[in-house]
Amino acid sequence: MLHVNSSADGPVDLRRFFHDLATPLSGASLHLERAARLIERGEDASEALTMVRQQLERAFELFERGRAELVG
Amino acid sequence: MKVLIVEDDVAIRKGLESAVRELGSEPKAVGTVGEAGRALDQFDPEVLIVDVHLPDGDGIEFFRSAHEAKPDRDGIVLTGQASLDSAIEALRAGVSDYLLKPLRGPQLEVVFQRLSARRTLESEVDTLRDALQETGRLGELIGKSPIMLKAFECIRRVARSNAPVLITGQSGTGKEVAARTIHRLSRRAAAPFVAFNCGAISPTLIESELFGHERGSFTGADKRRVGYFEEASGGTLMLDEITEMGAELQVKLLRVLEAKTLRRVGGTQDLRVDLRLISATNRDPAEAIKEGKLREDLYYRLNVIPMALPTLAERREDIALLAEHFRRQIEEQEKNGVTSWDPASLKMLESYSWPGNVRELRNVVHRAYVMTEGDTIVPEVLEELLPELARRAPAPRRGRKR
Numbered sequence: 001m002l003h004v005n006s007s008a009d010g011p012v013d014l015r016r017f018f019h020d021l022a023t024p025l026s027g028a029s030l031h032l033e034r035a036a037r038l039i040e041r042g043e044d045a046s047e048a049l050t051m052v053r054q055q056l057e058r059a060f061e062l063f064e065r066g067r068a069e070l071v072g
Numbered sequence: 073m074k075v076l077i078v079e080d081d082v083a084i085r086k087g088l089e090s091a092v093r094e095l096g097s098e099p100k101a102v103g104t105v106g107e108a109g110r111a112l113d114q115f116d117p118e119v120l121i122v123d124v125h126l127p128d129g130d131g132i133e134f135f136r137s138a139h140e141a142k143p144d145r146d147g148i149v150l151t152g153q154a155s156l157d158s159a160i161e162a163l164r165a166g167v168s169d170y171l172l173k174p175l176r177g178p179q180l181e182v183v184f185q186r187l188s189a190r191r192t193l194e195s196e197v198d199t200l201r202d203a204l205q206e207t208g209r210l211g212e213l214i215g216k217s218p219i220m221l222k223a224f225e226c227i228r229r230v231a232r233s234n235a236p237v238l239i240t241g242q243s244g245t246g247k248e249v250a251a252r253t254i255h256r257l258s259r260r261a262a263a264p265f266v267a268f269n270c271g272a273i274s275p276t277l278i279e280s281e282l283f284g285h286e287r288g289s290f291t292g293a294d295k296r297r298v299g300y301f302e303e304a305s306g307g308t309l310m311l312d313e314i315t316e317m318g319a320e321l322q323v324k325l326l327r328v329l330e331a332k333t334l335r336r337v338g339g340t341q342d343l344r345v346d347l348r349l350i351s352a353t354n355r356d357p358a359e360a361i362k363e364g365k366l367r368e369d370l371y372y373r374l375n376v377i378p379m380a381l382p383t384l385a386e387r388r389e390d391i392a393l394l395a396e397h398f399r400r401q402i403e404e405q406e407k408n409g410v411t412s413w414d415p416a417s418l419k420m421l422e423s424y425s426w427p428g429n430v431r432e433l434r435n436v437v438h439r440a441y442v443m444t445e446g447d448t449i450v451p452e453v454l455e456e457l458l459p460e461l462a463r464r465a466p467a468p469r470r471g472r473k474r
Contacts (some may be wrong), residue, residue, distance in 0.1 A: 019152035022173035023081050030087025033177040037094060055083050 017066045021059060028055035073188070076117035077101040078108040078134065079150060080127050084175065088121060091177045095184050105129035112138055119187065121171075123150045124158050132162045139166050143232050144194075146187055150175070197257070208390075211253030213246060214397045217387035223250070223379070230377050231257035236329070238314075238374045239352040241381030244429030247352040248312060250381060255308040260348055263307030268300045271316035279321055280337045283328075289338020301334055304347045314351040314374065315365040322367045329373050349374070384426040384433060392418045394430060398437040399449070410441050414450045424458055 028051075035048035075097045079085045085101045092099040100115045102108050105128050111117070120138055122131035135147040147167040151158070162170065168190070169183045208216040210224040230237055231254050239247045248267055255265040273281055280290075284299030300309060311317070317325065328334045329349065333342040351374045353360065360366035384391065395418060403410060417440075426432055440453045 019173070022152045023084065025174035027081065027083025027087055029174055029176050030084065030091055034087060034090045034094075037090075051083055051086070 014070075017070070021062055021066070024055040024059035024062065028052050028059065031055065073097040073119050073191075074115060074117045075099045075119045075121060076108060076111050076115060078103075078105070078120065078122040078126060078131060080104065080123060084123075084150075088175070088180070091180050092121075092184075094177075095181060097184070103127070105131075105134045108134060108138075112141070118144065118191075119146045119148065121148045121150060124162070132158060132167070135162070135167055143229075146191070148183055148187070208393055209397075211256050212249045213253050214394050215387060215390040216393060217382075217389045219382045219387050220390060223381060226379055227254055228257065230254055230379065232259075233377070234258075234348055235376040236348070236374050237350045237377045237379055238357065238371075239350065239379045239381060240357065241352075241354065242383050242429055243354045244431030245381040245383060246430050247354075247381060248310060250379065251308070251310040251350040251352065254350060255348070258308070258348065260307045264304050265308045265310070266300050266304035267310040267312060269312045271313035275318045275321075278317065279324065282321075283324075283334050283336055284339075285337035286339045289336075293338070296336075299334075299336065301328070301345055301347065302343065306346055308348045308350060311349065311351045313353060315353050315355050315357075315360040319364070319367065322370050326367065326370045326373060329370075384429045388422050391422045391426075391433065394433055395421050395437050398434045399441060402438055402441045406441070408441070408444075409447050410444045410449060412448045414448050416451045417449050417454055420451055420454050420458070424460070 031048045031051040035045040035052060038045040038048055075092050077085055077088045077092065077099055079088065079101065080103045082103070085103060089099045089101045097119070100111055100117065102111055103126075105126050108120075108122075120135055122135050124131045126134070132149065135145075135149070139145050139147060147162070149162045149167050149170040150173065151170050152173045168187055171179055171183060208214060210227060213220070213224065213227070215221070215224070227250060237251075237254065239250055241247050251267065252265055255261060268282065270278060280293070280297065280299065282299050282301055284297050284302055285293050287293060287296045311325075328345060331342075332345050334345050335342055353366075355365070357366060357371055357375065361368050361371055384394075392413075396413065399410065399413070421433070421436070428435075436454070436457055437449075439457055440449045443453050443456070444450070
């Protein structure tokens with residue numbers, strides 16, 4: 001859930017925006033590294049890559065919602 | 073290492089689980105504080121990786137309680153930029169490290185290597201502590217009696233913590249030696265140990281001795297002086313004979329302990345205090361409070377961990393061990409060739425009441441060493457030093473050996 005405060009009495013909460021975005025990016029990064037390890041060992045990395053894709057989609061969605069709120 | 077991961081985001085949780093396994097540790101991942109609480113009992117982790125914000129509670133608070141239950145547990149906090157302040161607070165609360173989101177595997181690897189190196193070192197120190205205890209020695213403390221082994225165990229546990237300790241015990245029981253041992257076995261061992269006797273300094277000077285003073289703050293203060301609190305910064309400060317400190321200064325000490333800052337006499341700046349405080353008294357603290365010699369609120373601040381040292385009479389089985397330890401120490405310094413005890417001499421020492429405790433024993437051993445003409449300390453020498461014993465149970469007279 002993205003919490004962007006663009007109220008008249010305060011600045012937009014950019015820190016919170018980045019904080020929320022960091023969660024799916026963490027997931028994407030960790031599963032990308034997992035996929036790399038699996039590929040290196042010759043194992044199936046498709047599940048790990050699906051996770052990466054899901055996390056990137058989630059990050060993109062959060063980013064678009066945040067951007068919409070930030071730029072009006 | 074058994075690692076419990078507490079993170080509500082499924083993707084991060086699974087990613088961390090895989091990364092932790094890859095680093096050779098055994099992970100278990102849960103999503104809530106409730107599940108984590110149950111996992112503590114069943115899984116008994118050595119390391120906790122916790123998110124700061126969890127759906128049903130605060131990750132740092134959860135770590136704090138898990139750490140209190142088992143102080144050997146290490147914690148790693150997962151945090152984003154927005155909650156970096158709380159992560160820094162967590163480090164102060166005993167968490168070993170933090171991981172900043174977005175997370176990367178190599179970041180975890182570095183933190184794990186650091187943690188693993190520290191745990192290995194601590195385990196080596198523990199082994200050393202055990203070995204010392206088996207030989208009847210912990211730091212400079214000597215003893216194999218059950219009561220001393222209990223005290224050793226207490227010291228070992230206390231050394232790992234940072235909490236204030238109040239040591240009670242009769243004069244000569246080794247309160248300063250115990251404090252020094254706690255310091256040497258603690259993580260503060262590389263920083264100074266400073267001992268201050270509150271009863272040995274004039275009440276008017278104690279404040280400036282403890283907290284320091286600025287130049288010109290009173291007549292005679294011709295230059296700035298750093299006090300014992302600042303001298304012990306990062307290390308351990310021992311305040312002996314704490315009940316001899318005046319009531320007014322006790323209030324100031326309480327304020328310093330609560331605010332963790334001090335101000336030099338005549339100063340205007342508050343200075344941060346980072347030390348471990350060990351206080352000691354040869355009086356009964358409860359009586360000292362009744363008599364108005366010790367403020368009750370200060371007592372509770374100082375007495376987070378109480379430690380009572382036994383009198384020598386309460387651990388007679390350690391007397392021969394101590395006497396031999398002191399003889400060796402003295403022989404190393406003086407090299408007069410006094411290398412042994414007549415068994416009857418040790419029996420005599422064991423039957424004496426030792427009102428001055430270990431300090432008195434050391435003095436007697438030193439005097440006996442000096443007065444011995446041969447290589448063995450014989451009962452006749454002790455009879456001269458301890459006439460009470462000679463009157464009560466004269467030892468058999470025998471020739472002095474060389």
